[in-house]
Amino acid sequence: MSSASPLRDLRVRGDRLCHSLLELAQIGATKKGGVCRLALTDLDQQGRLWVVDKALRLGLEITTDQIGNTFMRRPGKNTQLAPIMTGSHIDTQPTGGKYDGNYGVLAGLEVIETLNDHGIETEAPIEVVFWTNEEGSRFTPVMMGSGVFAGVVSLEHAYEASDIAGKKVKEELQRIGFLGEQVPGEHPCGAYFEAHIEQGPVLENKDKVIGVVPAVMGLRWFDCTVQGFEAHAGPTPMDIRIDALQHATSIMQRVVAIANEFKPHGRGTVGMVQVFPNSRNVIPGQVQFSIDIRHPDAATLEKMTSLLKEYIAQVSKEKSIAIDLKEVSYFPPCNFDANCVDTIRQAAIDLGYSQMDVVSGAGHDAIYMNRLAPTGMIFIPCKDGVSHNEIEDAKAEHLEAGANVLLHSMLAFAKPIHR
């Protein structure tokens, strides 16, 4: 949107968007004000049908692919152009909130409704998509639908994923009526935008309305197992103990220290710890724990990993103990398309919103879309930076602002037809 654009005063209707969010949040609503709508459950089906119904009422064309990703299309004037897409997911964590994912989908529909309201045609089609099983709470891997769409996760692998009850993805897709025929990825995309709550506290702390997301951090997940020797806490002298927890805690401290060496973007977290036998008067014989390290720069992430491995090797050697470090996940850093990022930033500036760059620490479907098409993300603040939690909250004015930035960013790519 340039200042000369005749559409510069175009705005979404924030009240309508908020109403939609609250309405969708009724499906799977929890007592504490959150949402539990796990992927491919009856509730997910109800949520999907609610969104599809809304899209149909907006006149959109619906297609679903073989992994259940659902595309809702507003045609463009030029049928040769690939659609300008936006979207996110509507599945939630077991104790999830109203905004994570849902906001990206409904902000997209609000963009379209706004265009409908004003009879604005675009050269390129505009599409809103909801991706299957972004959260990964019921079926692994996370970001399954967009991962299959991008060809990173094979359809066969995704189909075979099963929940704790043994239900598989394919049968569940079929059961809820979202096993489509379209081959995932055989769906063109001109550009992809995703609006999302930040899921962190940076925007709120800096009192900014819009987060322009230049990149998503690379992520390495490890499982670390430290082997000690289980013994009675009383009779065993300190000098001859092999206390797995003592060595594990020294590594846990190092994980955080390494992240602190690479501020402001470095992250280091130990979130999960299992001590064996976990008895008050027994020296731990084994400790298993998770390590999560992140950085937006691939070389730095590699450097952090090296420092971690060096330290573990040193502890293992000095103390003569077995320490196993197994990598369980790796997502490389993702730099979004400069043009998309600039477009989002300019839209925020033109709309008069305070904005800043925020590197995303969390993964999103946009990471996979970035492999296929120019991609950008728009963040808005969430209360106390809390997400994946029933108390997740966001302000109406921020929800509206993010959707306005989305509207004008998409229009910049879809090209409105001036009449």
Next chain:
Amino acid sequence: MSSASPLRDLRVRGDRLCHSLLELAQIGATKKGGVCRLALTDLDQQGRLWVVDKALRLGLEITTDQIGNTFMRRPGKNTQLAPIMTGSHIDTQPTGGKYDGNYGVLAGLEVIETLNDHGIETEAPIEVVFWTNEEGSRFTPVMMGSGVFAGVVSLEHAYEASDIAGKKVKEELQRIGFLGEQVPGEHPCGAYFEAHIEQGPVLENKDKVIGVVPAVMGLRWFDCTVQGFEAHAGPTPMDIRIDALQHATSIMQRVVAIANEFKPHGRGTVGMVQVFPNSRNVIPGQVQFSIDIRHPDAATLEKMTSLLKEYIAQVSKEKSIAIDLKEVSYFPPCNFDANCVDTIRQAAIDLGYSQMDVVSGAGHDAIYMNRLAPTGMIFIPCKDGVSHNEIEDAKAEHLEAGANVLLHSMLAFAKPIHR
């Protein structure tokens, strides 16, 4: 036993003792070679009846008190003298071994059988006792029978203890036929000796046969809770995190460091850790963990506690986080009677066994008996220092040696009648 004693060549029969141990270990035998005979279960009843039957065949008089402690008496010539007692317990951990407790009881019966074999009368009566519920695995507190006997635990409190199924101590005592009429503690004791496997690695490492136990360490148990703020591991910058685990691990390291400052007897162990929510990509919002510190000197134990509390206060203040430290158990250090200790040491020397002083890191019924009568303990090595484990093991020669030391120590107090 002086070298002039006509009984200096008297020895127990090690083969018979080992046979008894293996026979009792059949009751509640586990597949892995251990024993599961929890206090006041049907198996405990079978074990008790087996021991009582053996005692009756040795001609002993049986009495049982109101908490089920069972005394097996070999009369002395002087009916005015209080009995010289020995014993331990026959209840086990859920995955316990054959020797913990059982050895002390059967070594006592072997001492009596040896006296019977040689027709040796003593001035004072000799008694063997098995105490109820030493392990505390099914009912808390641990060392219940001796604790009630010593008046530290009230009978009412003990009776009300219930297992996870809601069964109470009193009804279970009644059910298995061991609810006696004798008032606990109203049973004289001239001196008390207890033979036990070391449950630690010191004797084995130093290649000694007999551990002379001058003292049992004091013990303080704490529950520590560190409060953080749960947040997403990706989007939350390091500087604004309140990572409960990071602060907890620093305290865990300090626990061990404090124990190391007070070698060789200081002990510091964190055995149990619970992280909330314990999720790979969530910064821990709360960590609870146990702290176990021990030292045989009361003032030193107090000093260790002060250092711990100072450190926790410092972390809490510097990081502005809430840390709760709750004491859950305290056993003061216990110094055994010098005469008993010297007698045990001298017996080992006279018998030609290598010996050394070993401070007990673990609690035993002898701690409570030490409040009532001169008390001493005899340790023998156990394989790899492992106890409270199905693989618990001890050598026949050591089992025999410990019983010989017990025999001569008890004779020194019970005074054999020279004919």
